[in-house]
Amino acid sequence: MTDPTSPQLPAATILGYPRIGPRRELKRAVESFWAGRSELDDLLIAAAELRRRQRARLIDLGLAADDASIPSDFSFYDQVLDTAVTLGAVPPRFSHLLDDDGALDLPGYFTLARGAGERPPLEMTKWFDTNYHYLVPEISPRTRFRLADDRVQQCFLEAAAEGVTTRPVIVGPVTFLLLSKAVAEGDPGDGAVPATAPPEDFTPLDRLEDVLPAYVELLHALAHVGAPWVQLDEPALAVDWGVPRERVLAAVERAYTVLAAETTRPERPALFVPVAYGPAEDALPILAGAGVEAVGIDLVRGTVPSGEVLSQLGDAVVVAGAIDGRNVWRTDLDGALERLQELEAGLRPGAARDGGLCVATSTSLQHVPYDVGAETTLDPQLSSWLAFADQKVEEVLALATALTQGRDAAQEAFATAADRRRSRLEHPGVRRAEVRDRVAALTEADRRRAPFAERAAAQAEVLDLPPLPTTTIGSFPQTVEIRRARAAYGRGELSAEAYTAAMREEIARVVRLQEELGLDVLVHGEPERNDMVQYFAEHLEGFAVTQNGWVQSYGTRCTRPSILWGDVARSAPITVEWSRYAASLTDKSVKGMLTGPVTILAWSFVRDDQPLADTAAQVALALRDEVADLEAAGIGVIQVDEPALRELLPLRAEHHAAYLEWSVGAFRLATAVAAPATQVHTHLCYSEFGEVIGAIDALDADVTSIEAARSRMEVLPELQAAGFARGVGPGVYDIHSPRVPSEEEVAELVALAAESVPPQLLWVNPDCGLKTRGYDEVEPSLRHLVAATQKVRARLS
Numbered sequence: 116m117t118d119p120t121s122p123q124l125p126a127a128t129i130l131g132y133p134r135i136g137p138r139r140e141l142k143r144a145v146e147s148f149w150a151g152r153s154e155l156d157d158l159l160i161a162a163a164e165l166r167r168r169q170r171a172r173l174i175d176l177g178l179a180a181d182d183a184s185i186p187s188d189f190s191f192y193d194q195v196l197d198t199a200v201t202l203g204a205v206p207p208r209f210s211h212l213l214d215d216d217g218a219l220d221l222p223g224y225f226t227l228a229r230g231a232g233e234r235p236p237l238e239m240t241k242w243f244d245t246n247y248h249y250l251v252p253e254i255s256p257r258t259r260f261r262l263a264d265d266r267v268q269q270c271f272l273e274a275a276a277e278g279v280t281t282r283p284v285i286v287g288p289v290t291f292l293l294l295s296k297a298v299a300e301g302d303p304g305d306g307a308v309p310a311t312a313p314p315e316d317f318t319p320l321d322r323l324e325d326v327l328p329a330y331v332e333l334l335h336a337l338a339h340v341g342a343p344w345v346q347l348d349e350p351a352l353a354v355d356w357g358v359p360r361e362r363v364l365a366a367v368e369r370a371y372t373v374l375a376a377e378t379t380r381p382e383r384p385a386l387f388v389p390v391a392y393g394p395a396e397d398a399l400p401i402l403a404g405a406g407v408e409a410v411g412i413d414l415v416r417g418t419v420p421s422g423e424v425l426s427q428l429g430d431a432v433v434v435a436g437a438i439d440g441r442n443v444w445r446t447d448l449d450g451a452l453e454r455l456q457e458l459e460a461g462l463r464p465g466a467a468r469d470g471g472l473c474v475a476t477s478t479s480l481q482h483v484p485y486d487v488g489a490e491t492t493l494d495p496q497l498s499s500w501l502a503f504a505d506q507k508v509e510e511v512l513a514l515a516t517a518l519t520q521g522r523d524a525a526q527e528a529f530a531t532a533a534d535r536r537r538s539r540l541e542h543p544g545v546r547r548a549e550v551r552d553r554v555a556a557l558t559e560a561d562r563r564r565a566p567f568a569e570r571a572a573a574q575a576e577v578l579d580l581p582p583l584p585t586t587t588i589g590s591f592p593q594t595v596e597i598r599r600a601r602a603a604y605g606r607g608e609l610s611a612e613a614y615t616a617a618m619r620e621e622i623a624r625v626v627r628l629q630e631e632l633g634l635d636v637l638v639h640g641e642p643e644r645n646d647m648v649q650y651f652a653e654h655l656e657g658f659a660v661t662q663n664g665w666v667q668s669y670g671t672r673c674t675r676p677s678i679l680w681g682d683v684a685r686s687a688p689i690t691v692e693w694s695r696y697a698a699s700l701t702d703k704s705v706k707g708m709l710t711g712p713v714t715i716l717a718w719s720f721v722r723d724d725q726p727l728a729d730t731a732a733q734v735a736l737a738l739r740d741e742v743a744d745l746e747a748a749g750i751g752v753i754q755v756d757e758p759a760l761r762e763l764l765p766l767r768a769e770h771h772a773a774y775l776e777w778s779v780g781a782f783r784l785a786t787a788v789a790a791p792a793t794q795v796h797t798h799l800c801y802s803e804f805g806e807v808i809g810a811i812d813a814l815d816a817d818v819t820s821i822e823a824a825r826s827r828m829e830v831l832p833e834l835q836a837a838g839f840a841r842g843v844g845p846g847v848y849d850i851h852s853p854r855v856p857s858e859e860e861v862a863e864l865v866a867l868a869a870e871s872v873p874p875q876l877l878w879v880n881p882d883c884g885l886k887t888r889g890y891d892e893v894e895p896s897l898r899h900l901v902a903a904t905q906k907v908r909a910r911l912s
């Protein structure tokens with residue numbers, strides 16, 4: 116039995132819910148505030164309204180209003196930033212934004228995310244193996260932690276005033292520190308990122324003892340406002356870090372002993388600690404032993420924990436993440452119920468009925484769109500296979516009903532699930548013989564190009580490039596006019612001819628601008644692409660795209676992940692005409708621009724009925740045809756972007772080798788059709804690449820452009836150490852910030868790069884595409900980039 120003094124967790128809950136608004140209301144409200152088109156109060160009112168509607172929707176769907184089953188997990192930008200701000204972990208360069216109590220207002224909060232003037236924002240990086248990005252807290256040996264913000268309590272009170280008892284959610288202490296970056300002690304208020312490195316043996320986890328009192332303060336404050344439960348997310352426990360596992364587990368034990376055992380109820384809420392994004396069996400008994408009231412496990416990425424582990428969980432409630440928070444397929448409810456029953460048997464009979472076992476999503480639902488019902492243009496059969504956030508809430512409830520009252524009590528939901536599953540399996544587009552035969556006939560030779568030296572010589576002859584060639588990563592600013600034209604085209608208000616003409620005009624403008632700037636390898640600017648993955652999905656068979664299926668990628672930026680539901684094939688060339696047109700306007704080389712197979716998979720919702728490796732090979736073959744067609748159209752430089760290569764790297768090291776083999780193999784399959792004289796580029800960004808350096812080399816691209824500006828070329832010595840000896844273009848212009856880098860700054864970065872990369876292999880380019888920037892930033896930045904390169908070239912010659 117569970118501890119009778121604990122409040123019961125409900126039989127069904129979710130770990131989190133999307134927050135951008137079903138029609139991206141939060142994005143619009145925040146961006147309007149940033150642009151000065153609305154006041155802070157307007158933004159606060161819009162956000163409160165969104166939270167109110169979210170609670171009402173979840174209650175409508177069947178979650179209870181009074182038992183903490185509804186998470187209170189709103190964020191204006193990012194949940195890790197929220198945690199840092201709550202704990203007072205604001206880097207010294209932003210301390211001028213703090214008020215006398217050490218609190219940050221909302222404009223100050225946004226400044227940490229976006230930077231201001233010479234003060235760069237917090238770094239942004241991937242949230243586990245998802246397409247969500249969080250802001251990396253900076254922790255120094257001196258960071259002062261305390262409860263510095265009351266937004267968590269305020270959100271609870273806001274709901275309580277409406278009669279809804281929510282469950283506040285915050286990142287737990289061990290994950291918070293593991294996700295943070297070690298920095299040197301900064302001089303408060305000096306405006307600079309600490310130039311010196313942190314002490315060599317310092318890691319943020321060293322600060323555990325210091326951060327715990329701030330969490331204790333938060334727990335007390337939550338108890339004070341009447342919160343019965345709090346959710347402390349500890350997803351980092353599912354990941355291998357550079358820290359020995361014993362150290363991580365010792366930190367878990369210490370943290371939760373302080374929070375659970377030494378801080379007793381009712382001075383704190385009951386603690387629910389989910390470990391999402393993968394299994395972490397070794398952490399569960401430690402959490403339970405420390406006295407947390409509930410632990411959450413990921414039953415989708417993980418399996419039912421062993422009997423030995425379950426027997427060590429004592430009185431802790433087990434919250435089973437049985438519904439996938441990361442894909443959009445209806446759940447096999449019978450399969451999920453079986454796993455839950457196995458789990459219950461391992462715990463004790465009746466555990467679900469007496470509150471010892473609850474059903475939940477495997478992760479927050481922030482990674483999926485709101486509602487399949489909002490899609491009006493999807494094929495109805497495909498729609499019937501899908502579950503977005505709202506449908507997943509219903510699935511959680513159906514499983515909880517079946518588990519506590521028997522399957523018959525949820526008979527209709529189970530019958531529908533089985534029926535939709537059958538319809539999916541039987542659809543002719545799901546397995547196409549011609550696609551499968553082509554994959555089956557592949558050999559290693561299809562993935563191999565001529566040796567690099569031979570290719571480099573052939574390319575030098577045809578391309579005639581100066582030393583340190585300058586280029587950009589592909590996209591130019593997606594202006595309001597471009598997006599409007601596409602929206603009008605989508606609504607049928609602009610004809611296909613007029614739309615094409617508008618995009619061609621934009622391409623011509625971008626080509627002229629690049630010529631005027633003096634760039635060496637030009638791009639067409641990608642105006643015709645709504646998104647670098649969705650665009651390809653719209654042109655490939657086996658994919659569907661949504662109208663309203665927005666998912667937050669970072670801050671106010673969203674994507675509509677495509678749905679890869681069947682076997683993939685290309686029925687016609689996709690990019691060739693745009694590239695051919697751009698090339699016709701200039702004597703310089705124009706890079707063809709494709710998104711690679713791994714990135715297309717990573718940023719889509721992929722089918723779950725076959726290994727990713729098989730799906731990747733199908734996408735790679737479709738791209739291979741596109742590479743061949745670009746080459747045949749006279750495009751001599753082709754870039755295949757793989758920014759998500761690192762993202763899909765499994766969280767556990769034991770699965771790395773298999774992943775890297777198929778992912779690298781897919782890229783090579785897509786590109787190895789190119790003749791030696793065709794220069795293949797790839798581009799990587801948004802990640803730390805240390806763990807995949809070997810794979811970057813194995814991609815065998817002739818030129819690799821890679822994000823490097825913010826980290827000041829950190830990746831180059833790693834590449835050098837790994838023996839990487841092909842072209843490399845480290846980013847010298849941080850496109851994530853509105854700042855225009857000066858010519859001197861860029862020259863300094865180019866010179867820094869030249870210390871690690873031989874000049875004949877070095878390219879100069881921005882960190883990533885320019886689509887999120889405006890021309891007022893891009894033009895001067897590129898002008899500085901070209902001028903700086905010319906200076907460094909002169910020095911080198």
Ligand SMILES: CN1c2c(nc(N)[nH]c2=O)NC[C@@H]1CNc1ccc(C(=O)N[C@@H](CCC(=O)N[C@@H](CCC(=O)N[C@@H](CCC(=O)O)C(=O)O)C(=O)O)C(=O)O)cc1
Binds near residue numbers: 644672
């Ligand atoms: C490189 N990145 C990408 C990731 N994932 C992707 N799938 N794509 C990526 O590019 N992951 C890692 C990073 C994440 N970075 C970003 C960067 C930028 C964005 C972004 O800008 N998203 C846009 C939406 C882009 C888009 O789909 N645009 C469409 C629709 C535009 C639109 O909103 N239209 C309006 C009407 C327009 C009008 O009338 O003015 C509407 O529908 O209401 C298009 O261009 O057609 C964003 O707005 O957030 C995302 C990830």
Ligand SMILES: N[C@@H](CCS)C(=O)O
Binds near residue numbers: 589590647756758
């Ligand atoms: N070619 C793309 C890559 C982004 S990662 C762009 O320039 O936007």
Ligand SMILES: [Zn+2]
Binds near residue numbers: 588799883884
């Ligand atoms: Zn990029």
